[in-house]
Amino acid sequence: MRVLMPDTLEEAYGMLAAEPLTPVAGGTDLLAHWPGNHDARKRAYLDLSGVSGLRFMHWGDEALTLGGLTTYSDVIWDSRVVEEFPLLADAGGQVGSIQIQARGTWAGNIANGSPAADGVPVLMAYDAVVVLGSEEGDQEVLLADFYLGYKKMRLRAHQLIRAIRLPRREYDFQRFVKVGARNAQAITKIGVALTRSEERWRVVVNSMAPTVRRCPALEAMLDEDRPVSGPEDLLTAIREDLAPIDDIRSTAAYREKTLARVLYFDLKGVCPSFA
Numbered sequence: 001m002r003v004l005m006p007d008t009l010e011e012a013y014g015m016l017a018a019e020p021l022t023p024v025a026g027g028t029d030l031l032a033h034w035p036g037n038h039d040a041r042k043r044a045y046l047d048l049s050g051v052s053g054l055r056f057m058h059w060g061d062e063a064l065t066l067g068g069l070t071t072y073s074d075v076i077w078d079s080r081v082v083e084e085f086p087l088l089a090d091a092g093g094q095v096g097s098i099q100i101q102a103r104g105t106w107a108g109n110i111a112n113g114s115p116a117a118d119g120v121p122v123l124m125a126y127d128a129v130v131v132l133g134s135e136e137g138d139q140e141v142l143l144a145d146f147y148l149g150y151k152k153m154r155l156r157a158h159q160l161i162r163a164i165r166l167p168r169r170e171y172d173f174q175r176f177v178k179v180g181a182r183n184a185q186a187i188t189k190i191g192v193a194l195t196r197s198e199e200r201w202r203v204v205v206n207s208m209a210p211t212v213r214r215c216p217a218l219e220a221m222l223d224e225d226r227p228v229s230g231p232e233d234l235l236t237a238i239r240e241d242l243a244p245i246d247d248i249r250s251t252a253a254y255r256e257k258t259l260a261r262v263l264y265f266d267l268k269g270v271c272p273s274f275a
């Protein structure tokens with residue numbers, strides 16, 4: 001196994017342009033798969049941990065920007081983030097364990113491409129933009145448009161996630177719910193991030209489709225204040241937006257029913273059209 005260790009972003013971009021390399025940030029996803037994956041040991045890796053200036057939180061007038069090496073812990077312990085973007089702390093605090101939160105990065109959560117990723121729904125509900133860097137310069141992609149299919153994304157081999165930008169807005173509703181087998185070290189059975197800003201809803205769900213995704217049919221129901229008299233009234237929109245499967249963690253039927261109940265009971269006192 002070869003591991004390259006750049007000190008600067010420019011060096012990292014040069015190395016990535018020269019040969020196929022797998023970036024390593026916190027290593028919490030990559031290393032978990034090594035024992036059973038012999039091919040993984042033959043690959044060459046780009047260890048990002050020594051790259052200066054990649055772990056930051058920058059507050060601008062218009063946006064909060066997280067660096068490509070910013071961890072869950074960085075965010076969870078920052079009182080300003082907790083106040084303005086509370087869902088980042090909520091979701092980050094439910095990832096794995098304290099040890100995983102200390103090493104795992106938001107960029108790694110995005111690039112891993114898991115449909116069960118817990119960081120991605122809240123970033124997407126805040127309309128996050130992924131900043132991809134390379135020798136060719138930066139490219140920006142809305143996170144909601146980033147995924148193309150299961151583990152497929154708009155990230156080319158010579159690019160790194162350099163930063164994640166979150167527009168600063170007034171929100172009058174923000175909520176993240178993770179349903180798992182227990183409170184820590186649990187992969188999500190269903191998860192949902194909800195935000196409302198300027199009367200526009202974002203509904204983002206994980207573990208119910210090949211990728212984390214926004215739910216346009218549910219968002220339209222909420223934006224248009226359509227009457228909802230019980231959880232079952234949400235099932236048609238859920239089936240339009242999502243495609244859950246039976247797997248070792250849950251069944252498609254449980255996922256649909258639970259999401260409908262979570263949405264209904266969380267929004268009942270918030271949306272006047274919910275009876």
Ligand SMILES: Cc1cc2nc3c(=O)[nH]c(=O)nc-3n(C[C@H](O)[C@H](O)[C@H](O)COP(=O)(O)OP(=O)(O)OC[C@H]3O[C@@H](n4cnc5c(N)ncnc54)[C@H](O)[C@@H]3O)c2cc1C
Pocket residue numbers: 022023024025026027028029030031032048068069094095096097100103104105106107108109110111112116117118119159160161162185186187188
């Ligand atoms: C015990 C355990 C529990 C876990 N629990 C949860 C959980 O509850 N919820 C959850 O969502 N996840 C969980 N995870 C998964 C993991 O911790 C997260 O996905 C984490 O955010 C990954 O970040 P990382 O920095 O460790 O990524 P890495 O493992 O370093 O990399 C993950 C992937 O992203 C790529 N990558 C990393 N950084 C970049 C970058 N800047 N640019 C381009 N590509 C990049 C890597 O090449 C790799 O493909 C768990 C993992 C473990 C081992």
